[in-house]
Amino acid sequence: MKVMVLGAGGQVGRALVRYCWPAGWQVIPFDRAGLDITQAESVRATVARERPDIVINAAAYTSVDRAESDREAAWAGNHTGPANLAAACRLTGIPLIQISTDYVFDGSKPGPYLEDDLVNPLGVYGASKEAGDQAVRKALSEHVILRTAWVYSAHGHNFVKTMLRLAGERPVLRVVADQIGSPTSATDLLGPSRRSRSASLPVSQPGELIILLGRAR
Numbered sequence: 001m002k003v004m005v006l007g008a009g010g011q012v013g014r015a016l017v018r019y020c021w022p023a024g025w026q027v028i029p030f031d032r033a034g035l036d037i038t039q040a041e042s043v044r045a046t047v048a049r050e051r052p053d054i055v056i057n058a059a060a061y062t063s064v065d066r067a068e069s070d071r072e073a074a075w076a077g078n079h080t081g082p083a084n085l086a087a088a089c090r091l092t093g094i095p096l097i098q099i100s101t102d103y104v105f106d107g108s109k110p111g112p113y114l115e116d117d118l119v120n121p122l123g124v125y126g127a128s129k130e131a132g133d134q135a136v137r138k139a140l141s142e143h144v145i146l147r148t149a150w151v152y153s154a155h156g157h158n159f160v161k162t163m164l165r166l167a168g169e170r171p172v173l174r175v176v177a178d179q180i181g182s183p184t185s186a187t188d189l190l191g192p193s194r195r196s197r198s199a200s201l202p203v204s205q206p207g208e209l210i211i212l213l214g215r216a217r
């Protein structure tokens with residue numbers, strides 16, 4: 001089994017590359033320097049050359065605040081990129097896992113969000129990610145869209161690391177109290193005991209997911 005990981009330099013990408021994959025599985029990591037997902041021809045040629053059994057897209061424009069003034073780059077990374085990947089996967093009959101976000105919702109629901117809830121992104125980041133999800137859905141039937149939130153890991157910037165740093169610097173922490181989220185370990189994202197209703201596939205670990213996707217091919 002060959003697993004192609006995009007965004008391998010990011011929090012989730014690094015965790016995917018380091019994941020304890022079953023023996024004999026090969027992970028092919030691509031960071032931005034290795035493959036820019038906004039470049040359609042490079043994406044098509046690389047997927048065709050590597051012929052992976054599955055593609056996992058953890059590459060994205062993730063600067064939520066900066067996206068408001070950097071609209072073009074956000075849409076390129078979050079809409080054009082996944083659309084290019086989905087088109088390349090369709091040409092070669094390869095399933096795609098697209099990592100997405102809770103920012104596709106407006107946060108007005110009193111309880112936890114479910115997969116089928118209506119999306120209503122409030123900002124450029126959420127709108128561009130939702131457009132990317134839609135492009136994947138439209139281009140490729142063999143896909144899974146995993147919406148996650150509050151991702152943390154040892155790498156990059158995240159809420160957990162910020163809180164740990166501030167706790168070491170200040171006697172009292174002041175934090176916004178009007179947001180509810182579930183901090184999610186990048187390592188656990190595709191790990192055991194996770195369940196997803198996306199594409200009606202029960203998912204408990206990458207192997208099972210890939211086997212299920214493989215069957216759908």
Ligand SMILES: NC(=O)c1ccc[n+]([C@@H]2O[C@H](COP(=O)([O-])OP(=O)(O)OC[C@H]3O[C@@H](n4cnc5c(N)ncnc54)[C@H](OP(=O)(O)O)[C@@H]3O)[C@@H](O)[C@H]2O)c1
Nearest residue numbers: 007009010011012032036037059060062101148149150151
């Ligand atoms: N972090 C969170 O709290 C969170 C929450 C919900 C959903 N997500 C989703 O989870 C996924 C992974 O996020 P993350 O936390 O791992 O973000 P991250 O640490 O910012 O990693 C994203 C990676 O994508 C790369 N990238 C950006 N544009 C690219 C392009 N055009 N071509 C190739 N690579 C590109 C970035 O490279 P550069 O460093 O060179 O820009 C970076 O290495 C994203 O889809 C994100 O929307 C994250």
